[in-house]
Amino acid sequence: MSTFEQLGGADGIRAFVDELTVRIDADPVLGPMFAAVDLLLLNQHREQYFAAVLGGPEGYSGRGLREAHASLSLTDDAYDRFLRIVDETLTHLGANATAAIEVRALLERLRLVIVSPGPRA
Numbered sequence: 001m002s003t004f005e006q007l008g009g010a011d012g013i014r015a016f017v018d019e020l021t022v023r024i025d026a027d028p029v030l031g032p033m034f035a036a037v038d039l040l041l042l043n044q045h046r047e048q049y050f051a052a053v054l055g056g057p058e059g060y061s062g063r064g065l066r067e068a069h070a071s072l073s074l075t076d077d078a079y080d081r082f083l084r085i086v087d088e089t090l091t092h093l094g095a096n097a098t099a100a101i102e103v104r105a106l107l108e109r110l111r112l113v114i115v116s117p118g119p120r121a
């Protein structure tokens, strides 16, 4: 069974992204970064992205993740915060343990793409 299916398919992914959004919005460091963002569109893309990379049937049509995050100058600390909130969200939703490990591994692989490298030497 794919991670997509273990998380409850499209409905499960939507529940995960919705809960994640509420928690990130409430975070004093990450929340303000979304002040000017169209959350409806962002969440459609997040749902699509997670569904596509976790074994769902449809593709992702948003921007590449490097491009989408480049102007935010995200640090490793901010990313760790994001990962902690993802863990809390999965626990809160009672996600399947194997699926939770897969999501965590995926996000660890994305760290290098999303966190800014800083000024070039």
Ligand code: HEM
Pocket: 030, 033, 034, 037, 038, 041, 042, 045, 046, 049, 050, 061, 062, 063, 064, 065, 068, 069, 072, 074, 078, 079, 082, 107, 110, 114
């Ligand atoms: C500290 C962690 C993160 C922060 C603060 C953050 C913040 C943001 C912001 C502000 C945008 C909107 C950019 C814009 O519209 O100009 C965005 C877009 C997006 N982010 Fe993140 N992000 C983080 C991590 C992630 C991760 C781990 C994923 C992986 C699933 C992700 C997936 C996306 C997607 C799919 C978009 C939409 C791209 C588009 O609309 O074309 N983000 N993010």
